[in-house]
Amino acid sequence: xxxxxxxxxxxxxxxxxxxxxxxxxxxxxxxxxxxxxxxxxxxxxxxxxxxxxxxxxxxxxxxxxxxxxxxxxxxxxxxxxxxxxxxxxxxxxxxxxxxxxxxxxxxxxxxxxxxxxxxxxxxxxxxxxxxxxxxxxxxxxxxxxxxxxxxxxxxxxxxxxxxxxxxxxxxxxxxxxxxxxxxxxxxxxxxxxxxxxx
Amino acid sequence: xxxxxxxxxxxxxxxxxxxxxxxxxxxxxxxxxxxxxxxxxxxxxxxxxxxxxxxxxxxxxxxxxxxxxxxxxxxxxxxxxxxxxxxxxxxxxxxxxxxxxxxxxxxxxxxxxxxxxxxxxxxxxxxxxxxxxxxxxxxxxxxxxxxxxxxxxxxxxxxxxxxxxxxxxxxxxxxxxxxxxxxxxxxxxxxxxxxxxx
DNA sequence: AGTAAAAAGTGAACGATGTTCATATTTTTG
DNA sequence: CAAAAATATGAACATCGTTCACTTTTTACT
Numbered sequence: 001x002x003x004x005x006x007x008x009x010x011x012x013x014x015x016x017x018x019x020x021x022x023x024x025x026x027x028x029x030x031x032x033x034x035x036x037x038x039x040x041x042x043x044x045x046x047x048x049x050x051x052x053x054x055x056x057x058x059x060x061x062x063x064x065x066x067x068x069x070x071x072x073x074x075x076x077x078x079x080x081x082x083x084x085x086x087x088x089x090x091x092x093x094x095x096x097x098x099x100x101x102x103x104x105x106x107x108x109x110x111x112x113x114x115x116x117x118x119x120x121x122x123x124x125x126x127x128x129x130x131x132x133x134x135x136x137x138x139x140x141x142x143x144x145x146x147x148x149x150x151x152x153x154x155x156x157x158x159x160x161x162x163x164x165x166x167x168x169x170x171x172x173x174x175x176x177x178x179x180x181x182x183x184x185x186x187x188x189x190x191x192x193x194x195x196x197x198x
Numbered sequence: 199x200x201x202x203x204x205x206x207x208x209x210x211x212x213x214x215x216x217x218x219x220x221x222x223x224x225x226x227x228x229x230x231x232x233x234x235x236x237x238x239x240x241x242x243x244x245x246x247x248x249x250x251x252x253x254x255x256x257x258x259x260x261x262x263x264x265x266x267x268x269x270x271x272x273x274x275x276x277x278x279x280x281x282x283x284x285x286x287x288x289x290x291x292x293x294x295x296x297x298x299x300x301x302x303x304x305x306x307x308x309x310x311x312x313x314x315x316x317x318x319x320x321x322x323x324x325x326x327x328x329x330x331x332x333x334x335x336x337x338x339x340x341x342x343x344x345x346x347x348x349x350x351x352x353x354x355x356x357x358x359x360x361x362x363x364x365x366x367x368x369x370x371x372x373x374x375x376x377x378x379x380x381x382x383x384x385x386x387x388x389x390x391x392x393x394x395x396x
Numbered sequence: 397a398g399t400a401a402a403a404a405g406t407g408a409a410c411g412a413t414g415t416t417c418a419t420a421t422t423t424t425t426g
Numbered sequence: 427c428a429a430a431a432a433t434a435t436g437a438a439c440a441t442c443g444t445t446c447a448c449t450t451t452t453t454a455c456t
Contacts, residue, residue, distance in 0.1 A: 029311055033414060043435045113227055120371055128373040156375045157363060157383040164362015165355060173318055175326040177354045185355040192394025231443060241406045
């Protein structure tokens with residue numbers, strides 16, 4: 001690899017690192033181009049030599065968050081000694097824990113508004129589908145006769161529902177659940193859903 | 199009322215009207231102080247004579263949206279000939295319809311990020327609690343022995359879950375349900391929840 | 397009615413921000 | 427090693443929300 005593109009690749013990494021750190025500390029709304037340039041020791045203009053705009057940089061930082069969610073969910077799904085129902089509840093609790101403990105990156109992943117018609121890279125959608133896979137697997141165990149299409153719809157429904165419960169509970173300004181009730185309510189929500197569709 | 203405070207009150211109304219219109223047409227992210235001043239025919243500075251900042255104006259516009267949601271939900275809840283279970287499903291569908299048909303105001307209500315420690319007026323929380331009341335009523339019919347505390351938790355869970363399903367389904371960039379599946383899945387979600395907790 | 401005080405209106409100016417671009421520097425190529 | 431290509435730079439620009447010194451209007455009082 002040439003010297004120039006090596007530097008460029010390193011700057012690419014450094015900027016994502018810096019963005020990730022700033023998002024984790026101050027939230028995605030406080031991300032500033034000038035701060036990032038100072039953090040990594042480059043000029044303001046250099047950022048735009050590596051990324052089209054700040055949104056492109058945010059996408060990469062968000063991708064890290066998405067991978068981190070995937071990791072904790074993969075770990076939760078691997079713990080399947082107690083059967084698929086326990087896995088489903090475990091996944092929901094794990095998602096809640098992640099949103100709680102890595103709140104600012106998690107919020108950045110869902111809250112940042114991209115410009116109209118801004119195209120997210122394909123691997124961002126693939127990363128989200130990977131999350132669904134963790135849900136689809138135990139669901140397919142529970143309903144061996146369901147079509148993949150049915151499993152896909154149900155997994156999206158459950159993910160969305162759990163996401164909504166977690167999101168509103170962690171938002172001070174909306175009528176979500178008090179945080180101490182979330183685990184119980186998630187268990188009730190999932191259990192009844194699984195029971196009601198056997 | 200004095201002449202001066204009459205004008206001020208009128209400007210207050212005009213600005214909220216203008217903000218509401220702009221949010222409905224272009225989304226809350228495109229709201230600009232200068233545009234609003236032009237819309238209502240006042241100077242840029244006059245806005246800050248009536249509102250502390252644009253966030254305060256947005257709160258009032260969002261309050262209108264909240265009231266509009268309350269109205270459609272009240273209408274849906276009034277249609278209770280088929281019993282509380284049908285009301286619950288009807289409420290969810292109504293919420294989905296509102297989010298679809300008044301998408302930009304609805305997104306503005308949940309998407310706009312206020313400054314850290316910005317205090318929303320009490321009546322904004324009260325408006326949200328009014329929404330919950332529509333859910334609590336049929337729930338209380340279904341479980342006459344449940345405490346108000348239990349009903350409150352369950353209503354928040356169901357609202358949050360429905361909100362999550364609706365939110366992600368209407369967001370192109372996340373793994374929500376395809377819009378044509380939302381109604382069915384909402385019905386399944388609610389039905390199974392109500393069945394599983396009889 | 398007249399006048400002083402208070403309130404409201406005004407828009408230029410400020411500071412912050414994302415982005416661009418002419419220029420300088422570095423790296424690659426032949 | 428010199429020309430060309432790539433990269434780096436930061437001043438400058440456009441667009442925001444917000445402020446404030448100043449003007450105009452309204453109110454209060456004699």
